[in-house]
Amino acid sequence: MSTQPKLIRFKQNVMSKYQIYNSIFMTLPFDTITKTGALLPLFHETCQKGFKAGDDPTTIVETFFKKYQARRSKQSQINLLFRFIQYIERQVVLFDAIEDAAFPIVNNMDGIGTLRSLKESAISENKLEELQRYLEEFKVRIVLTAHPTQFYPGSVLGIITDLTEAIKRNDLLVINDLLAQLGKTPFFKHKKPTPYDEAVSLIWYLEHVFYYSFGSIYNYIQQNIFDGRHIDNDIINIGFWPGGDRDGNPFVTPEITLKVARRLRETIFKNYYRDIRKLKRKLTFKGIGERMTKLEIQLYKAFTSLEKSELTLTHFKSELEAIKSMVINEHQSLYLDEINSLLNKIQLFGFHFATLDIRQDSRAHASVFNAMVDTLIASGNAIFPKNYQELSEKEQVKVLSKIKGSIDLSLFEDDTVVKTLKTIEAIKTIQQTNGERAANRYIISNNQTTLHVMQLFAMLKLVAFENELTVDIGPLFETITDLENAPKVMEELYTNPDYAKHLKKRGNKQTIMLGFSDGTKDGGYLMANWAIFKAKERLTAVSRKYDVTVIFFDGRGGPPARGGGKTHQFYASLGPTIEDKEVQLTIQGQTISSNFGTSDSSQYNLEQLISSGILNHLNETNTAMAKHHTEVMNDLASLSYEAYSNFKKHPMFVPYLERMSTLKYYAKTNIGSRPSKRGKSDKLIFEDLRAIPFVGSWSQLKQNVPGFFGVGTALQYYEDKGEFKKVKDLYNNSNFFKTLIGNSMMSLSKSFFDLTKYMADNEEFGEFWTIIFKEYETSKRLLLKLTNSKELMEEEPAGKASIDMREAIVLPLLTIQQYALKKIQELEKAEVRDEEQIAIFEKIVTRSLFGNINASRNSA
Incomplete structure (x- = not known):
């Protein structure tokens, strides 16, 4: 094993190889547009120089065409932009494969x-x-x-795998063929x-x-x-x-x-x-x-x-x-x-390979449940008392605890009711064919009350598990309010004799899921993470009180803004007040391919997770947070929450996302089966927004708001009071806070405000853009001061080099995206709408999303 520093290993095995293979890639004759490969480096250089000189994306694109492609028709210029997008998203794939191949060396x-x-x-x-x-x-x-x-797509994943292997062997002939294949694969x-x-x-x-x-x-x-x-x-x-x-x-x-x-x-x-x-x-x-x-x-x-x-x-x-x-x-x-x-x-x-979780929103359950009860009562079925719907919540819980009997699914006509109840039937079938471990957990998202848990408890028993309930119910608490109420809900469940009996049969273990993504969207970065930390402490205490082992299941995304970042460091930092017999977390999107996509990266990152959970237990130095540190942390979280809440209430918040970002284009990318927002309303409502498009849109703007907004304001409060040393003391003594700060610095290092600086002069959104930029500057300055650093991610030079390299690859892509967004805004303001032109630029925006999304994979 090389003993050279990680950064040098990265430069030799990733950066240098990328330059070599990229130069081969750029000379491959792919398309009808000649010289795309020769023109892209010139466009890249124009972008770099342009942003340095303070130019906006429109000026940069127009300067490039004037200087190098003056004789091209407008249609031909648009075609060239599409070709650039195709080249750049393939450059990202090449970089992925090189980084994967070098993983065990770096x-x-x-x-x-x-x-x-x-x-x-x-x-x-x-x-x-x-x-x-x-x-x-x-x-x-x-x-x-x-x-x-x-x-x-699957075809591209296959190419990445083959390319990774060929790069490991330095097999130039195979690499050449695979790059050509990549160029021709849609x-x-x-x-x-x-x-x-x-x-x-x-x-x-x-x-x-x-x-x-x-x-x-x-x-x-x-x-x-x-x-x-x-x-x-x-x-x-x-x-x-x-x-x-x-x-x-x-x-x-x-x-x-x-x-x-x-x-x-x-x-x-x-x-x-x-x-x-x-x-x-x-x-x-x-x-x-x-x-x-x-x-x-x-x-x-x-x-x-x-x-x-x-x-x-x-x-x-x-x-x-x-x-x-x-x-x-x-x-x-x-x-x-x-x-x-x-x-x-x-x-x-076993015979199941992976445990299939079922998940549904509590509101969907409640409406299905009530419809089911009404149908049963109307049909003369005596399972529920006739006055069930008039009972108080407490009385309803009592009825549901003692529920007995089974129901005939042919009674129900409502499609949603039938699908929900048949899903419960499906769990039973899967257990019979693949074993109990194949499907034995049902998660209720947006869980707010004890009743939500007991409604599912009753449905499971009535549909398929009358004699023995071999399914664990996992409430998912997401918003800041729900996190605060969570211990009360769990205490009500633990003291419910029938639910406690069920838990005993399940080994006295209770899974509780906590949503980082929606927590951040709701409460901002510091508050979401701190609220979850405190909820875990209180849920651990209440569970231990009733002799229940709580298993925390963390709904984490890839980037820090969705609870991702350096995950194993986070688990190693939790301390003795949080139950740690199991570490459970969601792995999604690019985090699967970046952290677990090859045998080497999968083994390394799994070992890191196992070690982090165990070190938290074996490491006696990892003590609970001191009272004075908890006070500072409380204070910082409240201050940042206030700043983020005020920002979210700004009248321009939703319009800015709707009209200045790529938010509405996520639905057009065809990358997921799920609708991109929850509600059915045509108007954009903040509550309906899913965390992924929300965080992704800030990321495409290179503003990464959910990963830092409010952090700077909170730190400045302590600086202004002359008590910044209190925060420094917290940073030096709390691994939890240190991990949060490190992840926030990663979000900041992926921000690039020069890209959208032109918005500062926008009549409608100029003031709003300035608010974001000021918070970014404050956060960056004070995080550097807090960590005694000269630049962001100073302690992770290889990670920083990887981010810098990826950001450089997609810089032309971001420029094209902003150019197209600006064109759409101009065309929409014109007296006569040119729908054909609008459609072309919308297609550019949508197509440019992919390379940017994929390039962010080291956000995890």
């Missing part, structure tokens, strides 16, 4: 935060037994979601993917990456930490949302849910089949070969035959165990490691 695969490092520090501190004990109950679950924060999706399409594209990662990285991590733990002993705990597992996440997605039907579960089952059988075939070539011993052949045939049937497979998980495991003991007793333990490795994978993935 990152120290045995360094701090890896399992080897964890094991060595446990041995040196005489804590190996403690580590073993902890690993017997500690779990990490990453939950893959189809939230649309990345645009790569990126644009003409129609939205279905939820099933999204599931299939994520199952690709399960089949080709996670199956292997999870297996090798588990093998390492078993062999090196447990000396080869069997571990009863799976330690790492995968959750899966595509096909089960119904929240705001009318296209997720019960049929889709069943289809996705079937696909997951078929895929894990396929992986086992490949492993069994490899093993069979090695286990050619008497009495074993025949048994292996039988397993091979059974597995093949399991994913090719339409009939239900006869192979059970118990039989599969016991056959392999029998083969294992024959190998040990009769064949000198030949190939024992390979048999153990397969047994470990069976323990991790």
Whole structure:
């Protein structure tokens, strides 16, 4: 392993290679427009010089055409801009592949935060037994979601994989062909993917990456930490949302849910089949070969035959165990490691591969539930008292706790009611075919009350789980108000005898999900993170009081503005007042491909997550936050919340997003199956906005508001009072605060206000733009002061270099996007609307979104 600094390794293995391969790429003859590859560097240079000189995007584009392309027709100029967009989004793919290929060289695969490092520090501190004990109950679950924060069709993902491998081998001939293939492969999706399409594209990662990285991590733990002993705990597992996440997605039907579960089952059988075939070539011993052949045939049937497979998980495991003991007793333990490795994978993935979560909004549940009750009462069914709807909330909870009986789904005609109840039926079916772990959790988003939980509790029992409820209910608290009310809701549930009985049967474990994305959208960056931290402390206390182990499931996005950023540092910083027996978090969009897209990055980042959760436990120096630090943190969060709330109430807030950003174009990108906003109203309402387009639009403007707004104002308050040393003291003593600040600095380092400086002179939006810019300047100045830094991300030079490189690649793309947005505004103000021209520039904006979205992948 090279001992050179990380930045030098990055420059040699990423930046230098990019320059070489990009120069090959730029000379490939792709299209009818000649010299696109030769013109793009000139346009890039024009952008850099133009912004330095204070020019706006329109001037930069017009200067370029005047200087280099004066004889082109207007139509030809537009065509060239489209070609530039196509080239740049492919340059992003090339950079992705080079960064993936260099991952194990740039990152120290045995360094701090890896399992080897964890094991060595446990041995040196005489804590190996403690580590073993902890690993017997500690779990990490990453939950893959189809939230649309990345645009790569499956064909392009395949090219990235092949390109990564070719770059690792420095195979120039293959690289050349793949770059040519990339140039000719379309990126644009003409129609939205279905939820099933999204599931299939994520199952690709399960089949080709996670199956292997999870297996090798588990093998390492078993062999090196447990000396080869069997571990009863799976330690790492995968959750899966595509096909089960119904929240705001009318296209997720019960049929889709069943289809996705079937696909997951078929895929894990396929992986086992490949492993069994490899093993069979090695286990050619008497009495074993025949048994292996039988397993091979059974597995093949399991994913090719339409009939239900006869192979059970118990039989599969016991056959392999029998083969294992024959190998040990009769064949000198030949190939024992390979048999153990397969047994470990069976323990991790069962016949389900990933646990399918079901999720729906509490408001949708409430209306379905009430419609269901009304139908049952009208039909003379005595399950609910006739006066149920007149009862108080408390009395309704009492009725729902004691609910008994089952209902006939043919009674219901309302489509939404039928779909919701059939989804519950689908959970039962999946458990019967793929095992209980295949689908055993139902998440209620926007959960506000105890009644919301009990409505689902009753529906589950009435539809499919009358005798035994083998499903965990996970309330999701999102807004700042809901986070404050969460402990009260949970205490009501814990003290409800019937709910407590259900929890006992489920091992006295309660999953609670907390939404970082919507929390940030609602309360701003500091307040969202602090509100979640405090909610976790209070939820831990109330759960411990009733002897319940709370499992926190964090709804995190890719960028810091959606709870992402340096995730493992965040978990390592939580301290003893927050339950940490399990780490669960959503992984979405570009975070899946950037952090877990290859075996190397997947293994490294999973190990970091495992270590961070365990270090928080083993590390006795990580104490609870001192009272005076909590006061400062409270203060900073309140001050930033006030600043962000006032900013959000500004009359220009929604109009600015609607007319000056790319917000309304997200719906046209066809990158996700889900509608881009919640409500049905034509008018844009802040509450209806989804966190992804909201955060994404600020990111496309290069203003990254949700990642820093309010931070500067809060810090300035302490500076003005002459008490800045209090904040410094907090920063030096709290890893939690340090992680928040580091992530905010990442958001700031991805901001580029020169791009939109022209808006300062806009009659309507000039004042609003200036408010954002001032907050950016204040935040940047004070964060540098707080961290004693000369520049942002000074302590992460390799991460900064990667961001700088990506930002440089997409600079022309952003310029074109702003130029097109400005043109649309001018055309819309004209006396006679030229619809054809407006449509062309709108297409430019939409097309330019993709490269920018994909280039942000190291936001995680």
